Amino acid sequence: MSVASEELVQLRILQRQYLQLVEPSQLRWPDAQVLKRPEVQAWIFLHMFDGSSIKSPPPERYQLRVLKLLIAKLERSIVDPEEDEISDDLMSAMSTLLTSNVPSEADSAQQKAFVTYSYPLHSADDSASEDQAVTLLEARSVISGSGTTGLRTWEAALLLGSYLSSEDGRRIIKGKRVFELGAGTGVISILCAKHLGAAGVVATDGDEAVVDAIKTNLFLNGLDVDNSDGCQVRTAALKWGWPVDATAFSEDYGMEVPNVLLGADVTYDKTVIPRLVSTMNEFLDLNPTLEVLISATIRNEATFETFLNACRRNGFRFEQLGFPPVPEPEQAGPFYPTTTPIQIWRVTKPEAARGDPFAV
Incomplete structure (x- = not known):
């Protein structure tokens, strides 16, 4: 039976x-x-x-x-x-x-452990749905011994992945060049390359150890440079606040200037926000039509308001997407707590806007 x-x-x-x-x-x-x-x-x-x-x-x-x-x-x-x-x-x-x-x-x-995050693709018959799976090697402790938070996947990344897997989100990624800031475990970059049809992906983080860990996760998902026969994911260490050289972009990152800039859980520390917004400004100058999506877990409203204020002072426009977290009892994958608000914001820059990129 x-x-x-x-x-x-x-x-x-x-x-x-x-x-x-x-x-x-x-x-x-x-x-x-x-x-x-x-x-x-x-x-x-x-x-x-x-x-x-x-x-x-x-x-x-x-x-x-x-x-x-x-x-x-x-x-x-x-x-x-x-x-x-x-x-x-x-x-x-x-x-x-x-x-x-x-x-x-x-x-x-x-100890590090295999963790598989699944984004179901539902058919008319839910039982026949296919899973868009991303398998990672993660440190499950909240903060690793090296002091970094980038070796595990956080809720904001899981919600952003759910949005990008939606019909609206897939249109943003398919056929586009994607650049991720603060990629952490690489779950978003891997999802875009493996399942969402990105033309190219660059996963960056400010911590060299985290970048090395992303390379392991790329291998686990068949996306390492040597073995991938589809979209390849490049990795790089990127310190926020440094100038981004348009003339050397392709040489530095193995990809032309991106169409999409992503960041998940990158606004958690008030002290890094000026450098984050400066880097966003650099990329928006490189491509004024850039699609910027920032997913944030609002652990401290004052800290997130610092981010929004920095965006205002740089003349950015921003809007919260109407894509709230699914209540925990209704989640079908991936699974994450919803006790703390999680929001996704779209950021754009009008052509005439010119501000101090380090303003907060």
């Missing part, structure tokens, strides 16, 4: 949460009566715990936590052992993990 389409929708959401390493207590499980069916257990094993079929699995500690939850749910759902039973494959997977040298929770939190 095959898995019903409405059940498959639930299972695919569970699978996406699992591959994104969503906290196990927040996983959205199908109903217990659905979980205990043999074909459903077989699907879960094949798509979540079969080591031979999952290219970039979650860390073993996380797998074990989720499996324990699943087995406990199955045990509670079985009334008649003669009628229902727990899959041998699932039990074997848990036994293997229990007897392996799984690192402690503290050690596991400090």
Whole structure:
């Protein structure tokens, strides 16, 4: 017996949460009566715990936590052992993990792990939707030992990715040259190159270690320069506030002047905003028709107001896009908390506008 389409929708959401390493207590499980069916257990094993079929699995500690939850749910759902039973494959997977040298929770939190973010492409039948997946090697601790925040993916990037995957967003990226500021893990640049039809992409960050990590993530997604037969993603270290040389742009970045400038979670620190706005100004001077999108998690309203004020003083026009975060219980991928406001802003520069690029 095959898995019903409405059940498959639930299972695919569970699978996406699992591959994104969503906290196990927040996983959205199908109903217990659905979980205990043999074909459903077989699907879960094949798509979540079969080591031979999952290219970039979650860390073993996380797998074990989720499996324990699943087995406990199955045990509670079985009334008649003669009628229902727990899959041998699932039990074997848990036994293997229990007897392996799984690192402690503290050690596991400090190690880099595969994290897969999925942006579903919905068809008329949701169960047949395809996933636009981006797999990254991330440091899951909030701030890495080197003091950078760029080795994990933040909520503002996930919302920006959702917008760019929408019908309106795809029109912005398809066939365009894309330049990303503060790329962090590279999730947005990879999404644009791998799934959204960008003509070329440059992912930049001010931290050399972060740029090196982006190169690893490009390789994981088949976008490294040597192996890509489609859109290639170039990487570069870029310090905000420095002049951008139009004559040497192609030589410096391997791409002509961009059509689209993106930034996600780049307004979190008041002290860097003057340099950020200066760099935005440089790019808008290079291409007055440049499409600039800035996605921001508003952790501190005063800090974000500093960014808007800097934009005003430079004569920029800006508008908030009507693309709010999806409420957490309704998210189908990617998954992110919505307790703190997340906004996407479009920034443009009228031709006559001339201001102090470092004004705040």
